[in-house]
Amino acid sequence: VIVMGEMGRTPTINKNKDGGRDHWGRAYSVLWAGGGVNSGHVVGATDKNAGEVIDAKASPDDIAATLYEALGIPHETVLEDITGRPRRITDGSPVDGLLA
Numbered sequence: 001v002i003v004m005g006e007m008g009r010t011p012t013i014n015k016n017k018d019g020g021r022d023h024w025g026r027a028y029s030v031l032w033a034g035g036g037v038n039s040g041h042v043v044g045a046t047d048k049n050a051g052e053v054i055d056a057k058a059s060p061d062d063i064a065a066t067l068y069e070a071l072g073i074p075h076e077t078v079l080e081d082i083t084g085r086p087r088r089i090t091d092g093s094p095v096d097g098l099l100a
Helices: 060-070
Strands: 002-004 030-032 053-055 078-080 086-088
Touching: none
Parallel strands: none
Antiparallel strands: 002 030, 078 086
16 A cells, blocks of 8 residues: 655745645655555654655655565566657666565
8 A cells, every 4th residue: 555645745834824835845755554565664754844855765756666666566677668669667766675
């Protein structure tokens, strides 16, 4: 099971009358469970305001590579696109320490 969104939220509450938080693409969380995932620990960290990644930064391509590996599909797999050109299924690398 993977629970994620495409962005996080700003690390501070807006100063306008409505408060709230805006989209924030520099730090976000992803929850993984089951299917060969190391359980009971956290991979990576943000600064004290949860605004910037300071350890184990992972891109969307890295998340895709990790998912492929969890499914038993090597992340370096190459397929042909519609024009016959070879393309890797992802340009990422699996997230270290996430899979058992």
